[in-house]
Amino acid sequence: MPLPNDEKLLALANDLIHQIIKIFGEHPGFRPAHAKGAMFTGTFTPTAGAASLTKAPHATRPSTPVTVRFSNSTGIPLLPDNEPNANPRGLAVRFHLAEHVHTDIVSHSTDGFPTRDGNQFLEFLRAVAASGPDVPSPKPVELFLGSRPLAMLDIEERVNDVLDALGGYIAGPRSVRRIAPIVPNADQIRRITLEKSTRVPRGRPLGQITLARYRRRRRS
Secondary structure, three states: OOOOOOHHHHHHHHHHHHHHHHHHOOOOOOOOOOOOEEEEEEEEEEOOOHHHOOOOHHHHOOOEEEEEEEEOOOOOOOOOOOOHHHOOOEEEEEEEEEOOEEEEEEEEOOOOOOOOOHHHHHHHHHHHHOOOOOOOOOOHHHHHHHHOOOOHHHHHHHHHHHHHHHOOOOOOOOOOOOOOOOOOOHHHHHHHHHHHHHOOOOOOOOEEEEEEEEEOOOOO
């Protein structure tokens, strides 16, 4: 797969890598983020109705070979799997459509992301690096998160609270849940609309991935 040739994008990518290494340290032979992981190969088999939900090639073929990687968060390769800081967990899937032709899905176990783009993520990482245990509150990362516009996930959770209240699902006036007033701007409404319009309806899965073989990491 060819690398991008956009100089600004390459510079941003290098800055992100260096900042992640600054936080977690340098570990030769391991990737900077989600350093600990396990690779598998397998097959994706779409459901009978998958083609009605998407035009993606892997949903219209009988089956597609895949490569899957499960991973822990952080750039620490020896982080125990039961360590809370291993969250969010990562899951990356590559659908092999043809030689040098593929579709990638990169996901993690948290419904959302702290920033909207790479530049903001670099700001976030710098704030994290400057927020050590000896730094008094408000720490730089607290100031960063407090200065950002309300995230789509926050808005959606508030909307869900309102819907729950209308449906009588909140435990009466003594409930500890409180619905704060919210006035989303046009861009935030658009993001919610796009998210909901592209979400696969519950009970209608696209298919099933069967993992066949564990791929051991090669030692140099």
